[in-house]
């Protein structure tokens with residue numbers, strides 16, 4: 421199953437401490453254990469077993485495994501048949517969509533009574549969380565959704581909310597995620613973007629204040645579509 | 649090929665998908681003969697492939713384990729695999745000239761620099777043939793192809809004082825050889841020695857593409873004539889007199905490093921980490 425991780429530059433360039441155990445005592449202290457990797461016995465590889473932990477293509481076990489970026493047939497052979505590409509793509513799409521409940525969807529922050537809900541993914545979501553706290557302190561009814569999986573889009577979480585103003589906080593100009601929010605959130609989606617820097621808590625609070633008062637978002641440069 | 653196919657290839661893949669008359673089958677057969685001479689079983693070797701005719705037609709034919717990379721990236725994958733697999737497990741890659749000497753050249757050079765223990769067989773059909781016959785980095789000077797309708801205008805890696813094997817040698821490759829698909833025993837022996845070599849080894853084998861290159865450039869449509877064309881330009885003897893102006897392929901073992909050269913990558917890395925584990929540090933001078 422191909423998985424795409426979308427990260428922004430702040431996440432990519434960020435550093436956090438990752439303790440790696442050097443001895444078995446270290447591993448015990450971290451609560452880690454080494455699990456022997458299972459391998460599919462072959463020679464037919466597809467469909468793989470229901471056991472999600474068994475990979476069909478562990479190299480070096482002499483199972484006749486074939487690991488490649490080519491589309492596989494039912495038996496695990498590569499194929500260039502156009503219909504096989506369609507079949508395979510649909511199989512993967514349904515596999516993900518039918519199991520969307522297994523995927524981490526979104527973190528909901530103070531959304532129950534919110535008038536304005538910030539929506540963010542990646543780095544801006546940390547600022548957004550602080551902005552919700554600060555806005556609440558100032559008496560504004562702000563909440564946030566921190567999206568964790570972008571596809572399939574967590575429509576159900578948007579459908580659950582009462583009518584609100586959405587504010588998509590993104591690291592780009594003119595907005596990308598906001599189009600999905602417009603679709604899933606039933607309109608009322610606004611946008612605030614920054615490039616090369618994160619938005620500040622104060623400006624997010626001001627944006628929430630404007631939106632809850634029914635005022636348009638203010639922009640420093642009318643030609644740069646940094647907020648709308 | 650039947651006996652070797654039964655012994656080493658997956659039954660579903662034994663019938664080649666290459667065009668009739670293509671020289672790739674001869675290259676594949678030479679590799680299997682070398683493997684047989686070495687007594688290698690399917691569980692002893694993991695076979696990787698690049699893309700293009702060579703990668704596409706040979707991928708997943710091997711009874712044992714197989715892998716393939718996106719264009720030009722299989723050398724990097726194989727280097728990682730080298731560290732993950734037990735040292736005695738062989739890794740062999742079959743790739744094309746466009747993959748090795750063009751799109752993946754940087755990865756190939758790094759693989760040679762690290763002296764990762766694996767064998768790369770570059771099956772060279774003078775260009776990008778699986779996409780319809782565009783020129784690449786071994787296409788002879790002046791050859792007419794889909795993308796060089798007035799004759800190959802771009803300097804290649806093979807003529808006018810350049811040889812791609814020189815580059816690989818400078819990068820640290822321990823074993824380098826060149827053959828053409830019309831050669832028999834000496835080519836099999838070269839491949840065998842490459843597989844036996846502990847460290848990075850590469851064998852460059854030129855073969856005829858009858859569907860695209862030969863029908864366009866020398867205007868040869870018969871496979872037998874294409875093989876003859878190649879045979880007339882194959883020069884396995886250093887003393888043989890071939891006209892300097894003619895395109896010829898000097899074949900044989902080009903370079904073999906002694907035992908005191910760069911340590912093998914996996915071996916060196918294992919020794920390095922062991923030293924750090926045991927001694928709590930390493931010499932940083």
Ligand code: SF4
Nearest residue numbers: 666667670701857858
């Ligand atoms: S296109 Fe050329 S190189 Fe490729 S399989 Fe056909 S004859 Fe061989």
